[in-house]
Amino acid sequence: MKPIPSILALALLLSPAQLLAQSAGESDEGEVQVIGTVTPICVLGEPSDSIIDLGTMIDLSGPRVGRIASIAPRTVTMPNSFCNYSNTMISINAGALVEQGGAPVNTGFSRAVNYSVSVTPWATSEAQLQTSAAADGSGAPGTANSSSQPLPQISNLTMELSGFTAPSDALLVAGDYSGLIVVTLGPSIED
Amino acid sequence: MKPNLISLLIPAAVAFAPGVALAQDGEASSSDSENFQVIGTVPALCSVGIPDNSGGVFDMGVLVDTTTGFLRTDLFAPDKTLSGAFCSSRSTISVEASAMQAQNFAGAPPSGFSSAVNYVASASGWTTTPASFNTGATTNPGATQGRDSAFTGDITVGVSNFSTAGGATLRPVADDQYLGEITVTLSASE
């Protein structure tokens, strides 16, 4: 008699290694990160005029003949001026109108016309400058800054020139007068 | 005990316009500048100033020595002042004068008489050499004088050197109005 092959029950328990934290049935996420940058810039709006022509600056008759006339203020606009970053300011550099002839000036005469110039609105304390040339035309151009504007800003800037005077209210030497104004919009200066 | 002095380095407040490179044409940068030119003109202009309140008349009074009938030799009138004359550029001053003419006497005076009185009018204070005009001279080169720079000052107009037209031996005709005119002109020359 042959022995009966017995069938052995094999219960195999296989426990796979935990290769993945994720288990079947759970969602999986992918990410695309998006980055970019915006460069800090300031742009002054297109000026309504580049040349401010005061015309004839003296009274041609009357008690003030030969002396500076009452010249009405002049304005220039720079609409939609802006800075897209914080802590910016307006800076004005301006020189008096000076007659360019160069010959010495006699007592009682001036070859310089001083004025006040402002560029607003930008900050709490606005940029404003008074030129201060002497009668002989000497005196370096001055600079004035507004206070710091802490936020990005868009502004319709207006530059105003006013208060045209001659030193000591002197008679003005005949000739062509000119002065240069530079307006800058940019980062605030650290104090 | 000396207190410890701690010196803090405080950055100096530099007063200059932000020296950031100006934006190139069409490109924006962190600062932007615009230039403006302010221009004006002053024409060459002169004003002879304001006459003093002695009036515009040199009143010489009685012209003749009533005992001799000849022109007085001591004719005098104070100078007149034009205050605050000016020219805004280089200029010339010129004086023109006409002899004192008997206004109510027509025609040629009889022999031995004259109907005009000559004199010298001068304008001084403007130029180094006063401008002067002698009504009895044929030419008056000194009547126009120049300044080479803008000037302001008082012009003094004076009359002097009175003489009978035609000669000192003539007697002025009787007339209660002998009249001459003096013109002072300031001209700007650019």
Next chain:
Amino acid sequence: MKRIIGISALALAGALASQPVLAQSAPAEGEVTIIGTVADRCLFTLPSKLIDLGELSLPGTDGNAGKLDTGQVNGASETLEGWCNGTAATMTVEAFPIENTSFTATPPSGFDRVVNFTASATANSVDGTDDSESAGAGTPVAVGMFAGPIPVVLSGASTPGGGLLVAGDYQGLVKVTLTPNTSFGQPD
């Protein structure tokens, strides 16, 4: 949740042994049945990418300078990779606005600090989209069984106010979620 994948064999207890041994002419047969499961699953094999849009604002000094350059955003794309092994897998997309991380205060009038856009991801030729303006993910779409690239594309860029962009660094995100069918083969 541990999942035991095992082979369970039928144990033939001693029932056979209790039967009388009979001399047989035909061989006796026994069976062992082997079963197993594969659960629904999705996986990103390339789960992370970066889109660098560069300068977001328009250059120059004219009237549009400083505003959003939509051309920088629209059409920008990167491709993830993944697979789902079940027929009922779904995908959702969630777009988060591109925001200024340097300037977080409320921008002054005339300025914006957020760029909104629409993100679309494509898996198995099926598109899922989402607008960054609307909170939460977009509508799930059925992608089914697939393995391959999942391109993500940006479009429809805009700013809330149409104004100037505040200077600074900007950051946004597109999240793509693949979800397998959860009704089959889940552990208890």
